[in-house]
Amino acid sequence: MSGLENSLNALSWNNNTAVVIITLITYEYMLQFEKEVKFVWERQWSVMAYLYLVVRYFGIALAIFAHHEIEIGYGMLLFMQWGFSVYFCLAEVVLIWRLYVLYSQSKLILYVLLGFFLPVVALYLVMDIFLWSRPSAMSVQEIIITPNTKYCTAFHHIGPMPAVYASIPIMCYDILLVVLAIADLAKHLKERKGLKMKPNTYVVMIVRYHVIYFVLNLASQIIMAILWAHPSTVVLKLILLYKDTVPLIIVPRFIISIWDTHADDSCIKASMAFEDCACWTSPPQLEPLEIDYSLD
Numbered sequence: 001m002s003g004l005e006n007s008l009n010a011l012s013w014n015n016n017t018a019v020v021i022i023t024l025i026t027y028e029y030m031l032q033f034e035k036e037v038k039f040v041w042e043r044q045w046s047v048m049a050y051l052y053l054v055v056r057y058f059g060i061a062l063a064i065f066a067h068h069e070i071e072i073g074y075g076m077l078l079f080m081q082w083g084f085s086v087y088f089c090l091a092e093v094v095l096i097w098r099l100y101v102l103y104s105q106s107k108l109i110l111y112v113l114l115g116f117f118l119p120v121v122a123l124y125l126v127m128d129i130f131l132w133s134r135p136s137a138m139s140v141q142e143i144i145i146t147p148n149t150k151y152c153t154a155f156h157h158i159g160p161m162p163a164v165y166a167s168i169p170i171m172c173y174d175i176l177l178v179v180l181a182i183a184d185l186a187k188h189l190k191e192r193k194g195l196k197m198k199p200n201t202y203v204v205m206i207v208r209y210h211v212i213y214f215v216l217n218l219a220s221q222i223i224m225a226i227l228w229a230h231p232s233t234v235v236l237k238l239i240l241l242y243k244d245t246v247p248l249i250i251v252p253r254f255i256i257s258i259w260d261t262h263a264d265d266s267c268i269k270a271s272m273a274f275e276d277c278a279c280w281t282s283p284p285q286l287e288p289l290e291i292d293y294s295l296d
Contacts, residue, residue, distance in 0.1 A: 006233070013237040021244050025063040028249050029056075032256055039259040047097060052255045055090050059248035062087060074140040081132045084243070085124040088217065091251045092117060095177050095213060098206050102184050113177070120173050127166040131158075131228075160228040167221035174214050181210035201261060209254045216250055 036056070040049050062083050065076060096113045103109040131137055139155050185199075185207040192199050223239050231239065 010233050013233055017237045017241045017244075020241060021063055024245050025060060025248060028253075029060065032252065035256050035260055039256060048094075048255055051090065051094055051097065052252060055087065055094065055255070056252045058083070058090070059087060059252065063244055063248055077138075077140060078132060082128050084247075085128050087247065087251075088220070089121055089124060091213065091217075091247065092120065092173075092177075094251060094255060095210060098210075099177060099180055099184075102181065102203065102206055109180070116173055116176065120170055123166060123169055127163070131162060131166075158228065160225040163221075163225040163228050167225065171218060171221060174217050178210050178214040181207045202258060205258060205261065209250075209257075212250065213254070216247060220247065 036052075040052060043049070062080065065080065065083075096110070096117060099113060100106065100110045137158050139157065185203060188203045189199055220243060223243055226239060227236070
């Protein structure tokens with residue numbers, strides 16, 4: 001292709017992926033809005049409620065501005081990258097809090113996970129400065145197609161290896177989270193088998209989402225490395241389509257799906273904060289009326 005054809009192709013892919021991103025995020029928001037009103041705005045406020053609002057509406061803001069970076073330029077590109085780093089850190093906080101609940105609100109588990117989490121946050125900060133905030137590493141160039149048609153595109157001046165090296169500690173931390181979740185599930189299944197009871201719905205759900213998020217973040221780290229390897233326009237836009245939609249849908253859904261299941265189980269304590277409810281503890285310490293519902 002000529003330079004003009006390449007530029008027009010990039011604009012076309014940008015517009016098409018922007019439509020898909022906004023459509024998916026809007027549709028997901030409409031699907032979950034009734035549940036959000038029910039479980040957030042009409043309920044007692046909790047740590048998880050605040051986290052839900054942040055990841056939901058900050059995620060929507062990232063989705064809205066994601067496809068404008070080609071129009072606005074360097075400042076928007078930096079906002080998007082720093083924003084996604086903040087978003088992934090918030091997602092890790094959600095997982096940490098769920099593990100804290102899973103381990104019977106153990107302060108030791110909470111402090112250990114937060115202690116390892118702080119270096120991860122620092123690593124995100126350092127890499128955003130080193131990879132994205134230095135003109136020698138990344139710059140934005142204005143492409144002029146016609147006097148009235150212009151757009152900005154990013155140029156990466158270093159290879160993918162720094163991003164690969166930076167992803168290793170992050171993935172090690174995610175492995176720690178998923179191993180702790182699976183270990184608790186194994187203990188839970190052993191206890192329930194001894195009691196001849198079905199596995200608790202909430203324990204299984206929390207562990208399942210930990211595994212899903214681990215796979216999601218692994219894919220995201222690979223994607224960030226690919227961005228520095230100068231992919232073609234088609235590959236680049238498909239990567240950004242994934243990056244700008246899937247995490248923004250999965251993380252809020254992780255939070256609200258547990259609340260929804262909790263309410264559907266008709267727990268007599270469903271109006272209280274989920275982490276304080278006894279219906280998901282292992283082994284259960286429940287009223288006779290609660291036991292029937294907790295086994296569904």
